[in-house]
Amino acid sequence: MRNIIIASTSTIHGSGYLDYILDDLKLFFNDAKNILFIPYARPSGISHDDYTEKASICFAKINKQVKSIHTFKNPIEAIKNAEAIFVGGGNTFVLTNQLHKNNLINALKTAINNGTPYLGTSAGSNICGLTIKTTNDMPIVYPPSFNALGFVPFNINPHYLDPDLTSKHMGETRETRIKEFHHFNTQPVIGLREGSWLKVTNNSIVLKGNLTARVFEYNKTPYEVGINTELNHLK
């Protein structure tokens, strides 16, 4: 039985790290005392140690012990033996590259499909889709592949942002970028606004939080879905 939370962001404006979702995480991680942290995405380039400390302080509030994968001799074994896994945000290319480098893609797939609870935020959510081709991040390293974990049969766009109609900037809006994606790819994309998450329970995929999400399907006009919508028919 799969148990996955795919969150748009770790932090919403004006509150602390994971604060907005901590009550849900307490329930979600109910059966785990220890959480395996994967800090590879290194937001702002911070070290694995510093990032782990940040996660530890937060999870101590709900009485969870955090241990980071970079402190294990054998990271594949660490994933196999994990009671629960949290992959934090940062740069999706850096994260994907390190997962491939350490040969962890299959280990993660196996563990999570066998029921190890998984929390991803931002970059950690991007990798839950079919590919990382709808990340917002800068491609600061070249990973061996853009393929991702495929826990859901579509792509994720975290930190989804509506067009700023007053902007004089000529760079593409998020919607324009995702439409470009659909000139070269056919899978749906879910634009998750900050504060939203997808809750995957076995084969069910449900929108949570208190905002709508934007769904982009190939050759269709984008549309909004409300909270508690079942999304497992999308593919």
Next chain:
Amino acid sequence: MRNIIIASTSTIHGSGYLDYILDDLKLFFNDAKNILFIPYARPSGISHDDYTEKASICFAKINKQVKSIHTFKNPIEAIKNAEAIFVGGGNTFVLTNQLHKNNLINALKTAINNGTPYLGTSAGSNICGLTIKTTNDMPIVYPPSFNALGFVPFNINPHYLDPDLTSKHMGETRETRIKEFHHFNTQPVIGLREGSWLKVTNNSIVLKGNLTARVFEYNKTPYEVGINTELNHLK
């Protein structure tokens, strides 16, 4: 003698395609009657034909004929024989992928280093740097490499955008992203605001337009440079 224009954008807010730079282009392309257009970046996924028509209409204003590379049987020969080359904006990953696929990287390097005038805008400017690792684009296709043409000894960030201090969005600012880049790469990055361009004349690299540009050097505080600043010492 190299002659290159590396422009942040094709279009500035409130004016037509290339309008802001057309007087300079007339001078720049003085010796060319025909311009070879490379439409591979396909902004908003438009077809090569439609994109070529857009460029043709614009260049007709300064009496230049535009012919697109996709209409030639042998694109390598088309580059070799070109009087001048224009690579338009769009998606940098799509552009880079197509250049590699058609085996055009070396042909472009040779032609431009031998003096064929080159105009790049946006994605067409990204590829003038050492790598495309500081593009703002979504990685909608997986190119065989992030290496670029290296006409300048640093990276370009086109459409450079200052942080919006009033924003409640938690996604990274452009400056944060470029600082992340410098945790994994050491070359400088030039943030070119819309309306700015670099003029490369042989070994000289000078900022043009009427805005300052932001320079990010490894392990240094970012700083602004004014118009007409010589940047060929950066590396």
